Amino acid sequence: MDAFQGIIKFFVNQKTIIGYSFMALLTVGSERLFSLVAFKCPCSAENTVYGLVFLLAPAWVLLILGFFVNNRSWKLFTGCCVNPRKMFPRGHNCHFFYVLGQIILSSLVAPMMWLSVALLNGTFYECAMSGTKSERLLELICKGKPKECWEELNKVSCGKTSMTTTDNEELKLSLQAQSQILGWFLICSASFFSLLTTCYARCRSKVSYLQLNFWKTYAQKEKEQLEDTILDYANKLSERNLKCFFENKRPDAFPMPTFAAWEAASQLHSFHQGPQYYSTLHKVVEDGLDHHPEDDETTMVLVGSAHSV
Template sequence: MDAFQGILKFVINQKTVIGYSFMALLTMGSERLFSLVAFKCPCSTENVVYGLVFLFAPAWVLLILGFFVNNRTWRLFTGCCRNPRKTLPRGRFCYVFVQIILSSLVAPVMWLSVALLNGTFYECAMSGTNSSNLLKWICKGKPKECWEELYKISCGKTSMTPTDNEELKLSLQAQSQILGWFLICSASFFSLLTLCYARCQSKVSYLQLSFWKTYTQKEKKQLENTFLDYANKLSERNLKCFFENKRPDVFPMPTFAAWEAASELHSFNQSQQHYSSLHRVVEDGLELSPEDEETTMVLMDTAHNG
């Protein structure tokens, strides 16, 4: 039992690494499936477009999906057109949006890296080029047929010898793999620099940052459970009153202003140790409504302005 709990704790602590590893394996499998099943290089003047579409279109789709599945995207944009200050009262829109973009770029970069390491898409795209400079570089030391029949290289239908044909294919695949490793190294180094910069600019210490992350995870989990609990109670009350044809009892709920404040993206303030927007609302934005004996959430600013 202790061993199982130890394994479970390790998995929870390393869930980010495990998640990225699973994403990498899924990307590799998807790329391999695309290469074997869907990808058929036309071996014509359309090689460039066809190869680039298979190289970049899935990356673009993964980028869009990254925005869709990122909760911060919807927390940032929900209601921002009607009242931008309620979402980002301190004007941190660009900063948060860049964070969302960087997190959404993980899957596309993985796809491009795996696709380039495989070399199939790049080989097809480059074999259809009409650029004299690229042709001079690719066909250097090769027969003149290379200039005229390079687009047929992926299908092996050139009039060149099998040896020259294979050398050209290997050369194009080598170029693709070099670009793939360059992308991996660049992305890794950029990620390290970004993380180091973020930690250097941190307003809290390492231990407090660890506590902050733990608190955020616990609050998110308990908030989801509380949503379910209150939704069940409210729906049960409404259905009971509907079928029994009677007036409902008072059901304590946060005010509209409290929902708005708790939905803001949180910015840490050293003078007040609030670890989330919800924490800040509870600490600074709660007071008892004089009209009701129930505890209701009312923003202090709203009450004062009223």
């Protein structure tokens, strides 16, 4: 039993790595499926557009999906047209751009994986480059090759050129090699940039290593328990309302957060070393919130003294 619990704890602690590994496997599988089933290079003047669409369009879709599935995106933009002050709270005008940068970086993971896998495979790049009309690219690709290379490059992917089979195969291998070089360059660049941003974020951290670990653990636990609590309260409220509706009676009081409390708990969190709040919800609970009747319903007034942890 202890060994089983240890295995579970290991997987829980490594869930980020496991998630990225699963995403990488899914990306590889999707790329192979596209290459074998959907992708058919036209071997015409449309090669460049066709190849680039298969190379870049899935990456763009994955980027958009990354924004959609990131809860911080909606926490950042929900209600911003009604109350722009949500995006740029007083004293934290730059925090919006910091959070937006984090959202963009996390959303770029899947597109970068797709581009890396697609370039390492070389099929899409080969098709796109074989349709180029650029003199410089043609000179680079066809250097040392027969003159037919300049005229029939778009037919290389299909093997229908008037060149010998050896020259045609060498040209295909050359394009695939270029694609793989770009793929490894992209992987190395992304890894190095990820290391730099992580090091910079840790160097600029306002908390120590242990406190940062506690903060991450707290944030994760709060998120999990908040989802469970919201589901529980929604079930209880819907059950109460349905029961009162069918029994035709007045409902009992059901305590719920005020509108102002919902607004306050939905704001972006910014850590301060004074009162050590580990989330916006933590700050709302510790400080308390007072909503005056004469205020606009989107106006929040935090009251009470700060409590040090």
